[in-house]
Amino acid sequence: MIDLGALWLTIKLSLITSLILLVVGIPLAYYMAYSKSPFALILEVITTLPLVLPPTVLGFYLLILFSRNSPLGSLLENLLGLRLLFTFEGLVVASVIYSLPMMTHPLISGYRSVPKNLIEASWTLGKSKLETLIRVILPNMKSSILVGLVLSFTHTLGEFGVVLMVGGNIEGQTRVASIVIYNAVEAIDYKTAHIYSAALLLLSFFSLVALYLINRRWFL
Amino acid sequence: MIRVKVKKKLHGVKGDFWLEVDFEMGAHFVVLLGPSGSGKTTLLRSIAGLETPQEGYIEVNGSVWFDSKKGINLPPQKRQVGFVFQDYALFPNMSLLENVMYGMKIKDKGKALELLKKVRLELLKDKKPHQISGGQRQRVALVRALAREPQILLLDEPLSALDEDLRATMQEELKNFQREYAIPTLMVTHSWEEALKLADRIIRIEEGRIKEEVKPKRTPLKFIDKRLEGEEVVLTVSIEGKVWELSINKKDLLQGVSKIAPS
Numbered sequence: 001m002i003d004l005g006a007l008w009l010t011i012k013l014s015l016i017t018s019l020i021l022l023v024v025g026i027p028l029a030y031y032m033a034y035s036k037s038p039f040a041l042i043l044e045v046i047t048t049l050p051l052v053l054p055p056t057v058l059g060f061y062l063l064i065l066f067s068r069n070s071p072l073g074s075l076l077e078n079l080l081g082l083r084l085l086f087t088f089e090g091l092v093v094a095s096v097i098y099s100l101p102m103m104t105h106p107l108i109s110g111y112r113s114v115p116k117n118l119i120e121a122s123w124t125l126g127k128s129k130l131e132t133l134i135r136v137i138l139p140n141m142k143s144s145i146l147v148g149l150v151l152s153f154t155h156t157l158g159e160f161g162v163v164l165m166v167g168g169n170i171e172g173q174t175r176v177a178s179i180v181i182y183n184a185v186e187a188i189d190y191k192t193a194h195i196y197s198a199a200l201l202l203l204s205f206f207s208l209v210a211l212y213l214i215n216r217r218w219f220l
Numbered sequence: 221m222i223r224v225k226v227k228k229k230l231h232g233v234k235g236d237f238w239l240e241v242d243f244e245m246g247a248h249f250v251v252l253l254g255p256s257g258s259g260k261t262t263l264l265r266s267i268a269g270l271e272t273p274q275e276g277y278i279e280v281n282g283s284v285w286f287d288s289k290k291g292i293n294l295p296p297q298k299r300q301v302g303f304v305f306q307d308y309a310l311f312p313n314m315s316l317l318e319n320v321m322y323g324m325k326i327k328d329k330g331k332a333l334e335l336l337k338k339v340r341l342e343l344l345k346d347k348k349p350h351q352i353s354g355g356q357r358q359r360v361a362l363v364r365a366l367a368r369e370p371q372i373l374l375l376d377e378p379l380s381a382l383d384e385d386l387r388a389t390m391q392e393e394l395k396n397f398q399r400e401y402a403i404p405t406l407m408v409t410h411s412w413e414e415a416l417k418l419a420d421r422i423i424r425i426e427e428g429r430i431k432e433e434v435k436p437k438r439t440p441l442k443f444i445d446k447r448l449e450g451e452e453v454v455l456t457v458s459i460e461g462k463v464w465e466l467s468i469n470k471k472d473l474l475q476g477v478s479k480i481a482p483s
Contacts, residue, residue, distance in 0.1 A: 117305045117307065117309040118309050118311060120270050120296070120303075120309070121311075123270070123297055124269075124297075124299075124302075124303040124323075125322055125323030125368055126298075126323055126368065127297065127322075128297060136313070
């Protein structure tokens with residue numbers, strides 16, 4: 001019987017990551033979509049970097065950053081007792097950074113697709129920027145929010161390079177599905193590789209099917 | 221009483237120019253008339269607080285909304301305006317009733333329903349904006365603006381998206397509303413015909429400046445009869461007790477009558 005623990009761990013990691021990204025992404029993308037400051041542009045570039053960088057490069061820098069010898073690493077460990085290297089918590093943080101553009105990109109285009117005069121109408125009707133965001137902007141970009149959630153979920157599912165660098169290969173902690181597949185192929189255990197690969201494929205496929213189905217119903 | 225003094229730099233097709241206007245108005249229907257790109261909409265948006273003039277002073281019923289000298293610039297949320305956008309800007313995620321209630325300071329469902337009833341839309345209250353016609357959307361946008369109990373009603377070419385027949389009906393409805401609520405109203409249009417029909421006062425703007433002010437005279441005209449003679453439509457009307465026959469070419473009638481010659 002094949003141990004599916006790593007699969008559940010991967011799903012748990014992806015769920016937590018995409019939910020955190022939703023909370024982080026909504027204000028972050030709001031700023032990037034509407035601010036005219038040059039800093040917003042720089043921020044847009046920085047948050048897009050994980051998309052183009054080789055995951056090993058990102059993983060390498062995170063490894064340095066999370067290590068006990070770095071200022072951040074020692075601060076987190078001394079202050080909160082939080083260790084990010086080779087732990088599940090560290091994987092969550094790394095995945096949030098790795099999948100950030102998968103959330104911010106759909107959200108930014110979602111924000112920009114909401115007609116300006118809906119926002120202005122809300123202001124002239126006496127509503128603050130926050131209330132306008134909650135009651136007018138977000139409800140009118142539901143499909144972008146869903147795209148962001150599903151893309152960051154599926155993107156995290158297949159994460160490999162970053163995990164290998166900062167997570168290592170600890171069972172029940174950091175050994176995710178993609179690493180199990182790699183290990184299995186190395187050990188010529190094709191059965192395990194097949195099962196895990198098929199599981200990831202189906203999970204990604206049906207997440208996307210759900211996304212397209214829901215979006216279509218919203219538009220029709 | 222409303223005082224508006226605005227100076228703002230605009231970027232036009234033929235280069236930059238200054239929008240520079242200064243006027244006062246009461247609870248009348250004032251129409252800002254001018255070609256597109258003359259600064260009318262910018263003026264309206266400046267009053268609503270959606271744009272900031274370089275210099276100016278805006279006072280509405282005793283409270284100062286904008287004063288560049290004193291550095292006062294209330295945000296749109298704090299200015300009590302009812303703004304009707306050219307494409308209505310109804311919230312697609314809300315029903316008509318929710319749209320009308322959105323801007324109310326005290327949520328009063330009864331009052332919102334009453335307003336919808338006034339524009340004959342109470343039966344459609346649970347519909348979404350995309351499920352109703354253009355004229356109906358226009359009415360919802362109008363009562364949504366009124367539900368906020370604004371100090372001034374700002375209308376940005378509110379009828380331009382409607383077809384001819386509907387526009388005439390809506391003009392009448394708009395005028396009646398303004399009379400009933402006695403609310404100071406500033407409407408932007410580029411149509412003389414519309415301005416003459418609706419305005420108590422017309423302010424004509426060109427390239428950012430006030431060119432002239434017109435007070436359309438309205439002579440009580442009573443309709444008696446109409447008949448067709450070839451290409452001419454002959455109307456029998458009475459003006460101040462005297463009976464006139466007006467003959468108007470059909471073509472002119474379709475384009476909107478510019479002058480009426482008694483026959």
